[in-house]
Amino acid sequence: xxxxxxxxxxxxxxxxxxxxxxxxxxxxxxxxxxxxxxxxxxxxxxxxxxxxxxxxxxxxxxxxxxxxxxxxxxxxxxxxxxxxxxxxxxxxxxxxxxxxxxx
Amino acid sequence: xxxxxxxxxxxxxxxxxxxxxxxxxxxxxxxxxxxxxxxxxxxxxxxxxxxxxxxxxxxxxxxxxxxxxxxxxxxxxxxxxxxxxxxxxxxxxxxxxxxxxxxxxxxxxxxxxxxxxxxxxxxxxxxxxxxxxxxxxxxxxxxxxxxxxxxxxxxxxxxxxxxxxxxxxxxxxxxxxxxxxxxxxxxxxxxxxxxxxxxxxxxxxxxxxxxxxxxxxxxxxxxxxxxxxxxxxxxxxxxxxxxxxxxxxxxxxxxxxxxxxxxxxxxxxxx
Amino acid sequence: xxxxxxxxxxxxxxxxxxxxxxxxxxxxxxxxxxxxxxxxxxxxxxxxxxxxxxxxxxxxxxxxxxxxxxxxxxxxxxxxxxxxxxxxxxxxxxxxxxxxxxxxxxxxxxxxxxxxxxxxxxxxxxxxxxxxxxxxxxxxxxxxxxxxxxxxxxxxxxxxxx
Numbered sequence: 003x004x005x006x007x008x009x010x011x012x013x014x015x016x017x018x019x020x021x022x023x024x025x026x027x028x029x030x031x032x033x034x035x036x037x038x039x040x041x042x043x044x045x046x047x048x049x050x051x052x053x054x055x056x057x058x059x060x061x062x063x064x065x066x067x068x069x070x071x072x073x074x075x076x077x078x079x080x081x082x083x084x085x086x087x088x089x090x091x092x093x094x095x096x097x098x099x100x101x102x103x104x105x
Numbered sequence: 106x107x108x109x110x111x112x113x114x115x116x117x118x119x120x121x122x123x124x125x126x127x128x129x130x131x132x133x134x135x136x137x138x139x140x141x142x143x144x145x146x147x148x149x150x151x152x153x154x155x156x157x158x159x160x161x162x163x164x165x166x167x168x169x170x171x172x173x174x175x176x177x178x179x180x181x182x183x184x185x186x187x188x189x190x191x192x193x194x195x196x197x198x199x200x201x202x203x204x205x206x207x208x209x210x211x212x213x214x215x216x217x218x219x220x221x222x223x224x225x226x227x228x229x230x231x232x233x234x235x236x237x238x239x240x241x242x243x244x245x246x247x248x249x250x251x252x253x254x255x256x257x258x259x260x261x262x263x264x265x266x267x268x269x270x271x272x273x274x275x276x277x278x279x280x281x282x283x284x285x286x287x288x289x290x291x292x293x294x295x296x297x298x299x300x301x302x303x304x305x306x307x308x309x310x311x312x313x314x315x316x317x318x319x320x321x322x323x324x325x326x327x328x329x330x331x332x333x334x335x336x337x338x339x340x341x342x343x344x345x346x347x348x349x350x351x352x353x354x355x356x357x358x359x360x361x362x363x364x365x366x367x368x369x370x371x372x373x374x375x376x
Numbered sequence: 377x378x379x380x381x382x383x384x385x386x387x388x389x390x391x392x393x394x395x396x397x398x399x400x401x402x403x404x405x406x407x408x409x410x411x412x413x414x415x416x417x418x419x420x421x422x423x424x425x426x427x428x429x430x431x432x433x434x435x436x437x438x439x440x441x442x443x444x445x446x447x448x449x450x451x452x453x454x455x456x457x458x459x460x461x462x463x464x465x466x467x468x469x470x471x472x473x474x475x476x477x478x479x480x481x482x483x484x485x486x487x488x489x490x491x492x493x494x495x496x497x498x499x500x501x502x503x504x505x506x507x508x509x510x511x512x513x514x515x516x517x518x519x520x521x522x523x524x525x526x527x528x529x530x531x532x533x534x535x536x537x538x
Contacts, residue, residue, distance in 0.1 A: 008152050017496065025153045027232060030504075032482075041232075047417045058495050064422045066478060066486035066504045068459045069325045070150035074500035075489070137453035137530075144449040144461040145502075298455065298532050322459040376455035 009102035011086045018080035018104050020051060020059075022073045022088050030065040045093055046071060052087045053080055080104055138298060142374075151243050151320040151372035154327040158244025161237055167217030176212035178205070178245065189249035190369045193358045195260040202266045204357045205245055206238050206331045207349040213237075228348045229332050232325075242318045242329045246371045254315060254369060256362040263358065266351075270359025273352060274304070283341040285356075299376075304360060311367025314360050319375045327372065330357055421485050427477055427512050427524060430485050434475075436522040444468045445513050445525035448498075454505060457531035462511060463500040464525075470518040471497035480509035505531050 005025035012019050024046065031043025043065060051059040058077040073088075080086075084104045091097040162173045162185070178188035179196070193204040199211055206228075213224040230236035258264045277284045288294070289304040302313035318329040328336075334353050338346040346353050421433035431439050448463025464474050474497060475488040486503045497515075505511070508530040515523040 005153060005157065008156060021148055023148055023150060023152055029232075057492055059489065059491065059499075060416070061487060061489045062417050062422075063487045064483060064485055066481055066483070068502040068504055070153060070320075072148050072150075072461075072500070072502045074148070074463075075491075075495065076498065077495040079494050134453065137451060138455055138532075140449070141451035141454050141461075144451055144463075145459065322456045325458065 004096060004098045007088055007098065007100040009086065009088055009100055011102045011104040013082060013104060014076065017076045017078055018053070018084070018086070019076045020074065020086055024071045024090060026069070026071060026092065028065060028067055028069045028071060043093060046090045047093050049073065049088065049090045051075070052089070053077065053084060134298065145374045149320055149372060149374045151318070151327050151374065154240045154243035155247045155372065158240035158242070161240055162244055167213065167219045169216065169218035171216050171218070173212050173216060176209070176216060178208055185245055185248045187249055187252045189246045190252035190254050191256060193266070193354055193361060194257060195262050202262050202354055202358060204330065204354050205242055206329060207354060209238060209241050210349055225348055230326050238331070239318070239327045239329055243327050243372050246318050249369045250371070252369050254311065254361065254364045254367045256358065256365055258362060266355045266358040267362055270355035270357070273356050274359055279342040281342055285337065304363060307363065310360065310363040314364035315367045315369045316371055316373040316375070318371050319373045322374065322376050421488070422483060424484055426484055427479070427514065430475065430477060430514065431522050434516060436516070436520070439514055439522035439524035442468065442515070442523040442525055444523070445515070447527055448500065450527065451529065453530040453532060455532060457505045457507070459502050460505045460529060460531070461500065461502050464513040465498035466515050468515055468517060468523055471515055472518045473516045474499055475514040476501070476503060477512040477514055478503060478505050478509050479512065480507050481505065505529055507531055
C-alpha cells in the first residue's frame with residue numbers, strides 16, 4: 003500500500019486552493035540499477051480530485067512527471083469544512099485515495 | 106597544487122570570456138537559479154519524510170515493542186521541539202558526544218531493543234528501500250524550525266570533538282589531496298553553478314548548516330548530515346565515512362557550532 | 377540510446393549544460409513499450425514525439441500559437457532537470473484542458489489536466505526536463521480548438537554532479 007499523500011486545501015477568497023504532494027517513484031522505465039538491469043516503468047497514470055461527489059479535476063500523467071509529484075489547482079463552490087478526495091492510479095494498477103478538509 | 110586545483114575548477118566553471126557582459130549574465134543566471142529554488146521551497150517533498158518520521162517516532166517497534174517517545178534528544182525524554190538546534194551534544198548515559206542520527210541509533214537499541222546491525226541495515230534510502238533515520242531526522246529537524254543554532258562546547262568531550270572536527274576539516278588526504286577546506290575554506294568560490302559556502306565564515310556556515318536535512322532533488326531522497334558528510338568523503342576520494350562514527354560526529358560538531366546563532370530552517374529542498 | 381550533449385553558447389558563455397547519456401537516463405526518460413493500464417489514458421498521446429503528434433492524438437489538426445497564457449512561477453533555468461516546477465494559467469475563454477509538453481524529451485507529453493465547470497484553468501506541477509528545451513502549454517477549448525504557448529527552460533547541472 004503506497005504512502006499517504008500530503009493534501010492541503012484552503013480557502014483563497016471564494017476559491018478552494020488545493021496542493022498535493024504524492025509519494026511515488028515515477029520510474030520511467032529507462033533507468034538501470036547497479037546490476038545493469040532496467041528498472042521497470044512505474045508511474046502514476048491518472049489523478050482525479052473529487053469534491054461533494056463531483057470531479058473537480060482529472061489528469062493523465064506520463065513518466066515525465068517528477069518523482070514525489072506535486073499538484074496544485076483551485077476551484078469554486080467549496081467552503082470551510084468541505085472534504086476533498088484525491089485519487090491516483092498507476093500503470094501497475096496500484097491506487098491510493100486520500101482525503102483532506104478545507105481549512 | 107590545491108590552490109591551482111581550485112583555480113582550475115573555478116576557470117572550468119566560468120569558462121572563457123571577460124568583462125561586464127559576463128558579469129551581467131552571471132547575475133541573470135544566479136537570479137534565475139534563485140527563482141527556481143523559491144519555486145520549489147513550498148510543498149517540499151521532505152514533508153512526506155516528516156510525516157513518516159512522526160509515525161516512526163510514535164510506533165511500537167523492535168523486540169521491546171516500544172516507541173521512541175521516551176528518547177532523550179538532549180532536552181529531556183521525549184522533548185523533540187528545539188532539540189536539533191542543540192545537537193550534537195554530550196550524553197551522559199552513553200558518555201559520548203552524539204549527533205541526531207547517532208542518538209536515534211542509541212534509542213533504537215536502548216529503548217526498542219534493536220541490535221545496532223539491524224538498526225543500521227539501511228542508513229541512506231534508495232528508491233524502494235527506505236531509511237528510518239532519514240524519516241526520523243526530517244521529523245526531528247522540523248521541530249527545530251525557527252530556533253537559533255545553539256551548540257554548546259561546555260563539556261570537555263564536546264570541546265574535544267570540536268577540535269577533532271576542525272582538524273578533520275583541514276586535513277588533506279586521498280588521491281586528490283583534498284581537504285574539506287579545499288572547497289569550503291575560502292569565500293566566493295563555486296563549482297559550475299553551485300556556490301560553495303565558506304564553512305569557516307560565520308554567515309556562510311549558518312546558511313549552509315541550517316538547511317540540512319534537505320530533500321535533494323538530484324537524489325530524489327531526503328538526505329541528512331551523515332549522508333552529506335559521507336558524500337563529501339566520496340567526492341574527495343576519501344575512505345568511506347562510517348555512519349555514527351566519532352569522525353562524523355566531530356565534523357558535525359565543528360560545522361554546527363560554527364553555525365551558532367543561525368536560524369534553523371530545515372528540512373529544505375536542494376538541487 | 378543517443379548521447380545528448382548541449383552547450384549553450386549563444387546567450388550565456390557561463391552556462392554549460394552538458395548532459396551525457398548516463399545523466400539523461402538518471403533524469404529518467406522512457407521509450408514507449410512499458411506496460412500501461414487501460415482507461416482514459418491516451419497511449420498515443422504519451423507515445424508522441426512532437427507537439428503536432430500530441431495534438432492529433434487528441435483529435436486536433438494543429439495548435440494556434442497564443443500568448444494568452446501566464447507561466448506563473450515557472451523558472452527560466454532549473455538547477456536540476458529532474459524536478460522543474462511548471463505553472464500554467466490559461467486566459468483563453470472556455471479552456472477545457474491544459475497539457476504540458478517538453479519538446480526535447482523522448483516523448484513530448486508530460487501531463488494533461490482537464491478542468492470541469494467551476495475549476496480554474498490553472499495548474500502547477502513538477503516535470504522532468506532532460507536538457508534545455510522548449511516547454512509547450514497546449515490548450516484545448518470546449519469547442520475543440522487547440523492553442524499553444526511556448527517558453528524555453530534551461531537545465532543545468534550543479535556541483536560535482538552528485
